[in-house]
Amino acid sequence: MTENLDRRRLLTSAVVGSAALAGATALGSLAPEAAFAAGEQAIEPGAPDPNFAEGRITGISAGMLFVTGSDTALWRIRITGGTSIWKLRPTTFEQVAVGDGLYARGLRLPDGTLAADSVWVNIVNVHAHIAAIGRNLLHLDHKGKRIVGHLVPGTSAARYNNTPAVSDMSMLRVGKHVQVIGAWVPDTNEVQIATVYANA
Structure with missing residues (x-):
């Protein structure tokens, strides 16, 4: 639990205090199998996980991915200096493209954006x-x-x-x-x- 809180604090500070985009740090596992693992928090059965997003990228702007989910939910996913990105192998934000599909885990912020901890592309x-x-x-x-x-x-x-x-x-x-x-x-x-x- 302490590790989870520390990771969230670090991720939040990366969003608030850093203009650096891309990078691939060791905040959690970037192994592709982790994309399909259960979330860290217990979620009510049938309820959506507020810290998980999936869909296709429809736009990219200033470190933000705009994503339309398979359920038509619209996501704004913030990439920070603490975000790990996988696209067949660990990679950088510059390799992500409009039209790519993704799974993302992170921290849902008060403004509705998801500060991404890990992103798995396609x-x-x-x-x-x-x-x-x-x-x-x-x-x-x-x-x-x-x-x-x-x-x-x-x-x-x-x-x-x-x-x-x-x-x-x-x-x-x-x-x-x-x-x-x-x-x-x-x-x-x-x-x-x-x-x-x-x-x-």
């Missing part, structure tokens, strides 16, 4: 079967729809049977079920793969 979490394997490609079947997964040298990794992540993809097999966390290429059926989870 992140997807897909359960699928491998339909085909090509050079640096995985063709995935997700509920009858085809997804093209791009293996990114130096970035993509596989975890077999919950072992540590490795760059070796040789144990992936056609027909096997996998979970893929990666970065969606907006308005396509393509994903850049961060991690593939599979049973060897």
Whole structure:
């Protein structure tokens, strides 16, 4: 609890006292899996989490992301010097673009903006079967729809049977079920793969 309060105090001071934008500090985990984790506070069942936002970026201005949520909620998300940004890998505010999708966690401020602690851009979490394997490609079947997964040298990794992540993809097999966390290429059926989870 003390850690949570300290993080909120630091994040609030970053919003109030800093004009610096971008950066990627260690305020919480930026691991892509953290985007799908439960929030730090207990939320009433069925109630929205006031410190979480998701949607597509419709505008960017002076360190602020304007986002339309999938439920048509409109968000103003403030990026500060303490915001960590993930877009396939840890990155900077300059790499975020209009049309990108995002998840963001942070602190809801009195003016309604969300001071972002962590932002995950274009992140997807897909359960699928491998339909085909090509050079640096995985063709995935997700509920009858085809997804093209791009293996990114130096970035993509596989975890077999919950072992540590490795760059070796040789144990992936056609027909096997996998979970893929990666970065969606907006308005396509393509994903850049961060991690593939599979049973060897």
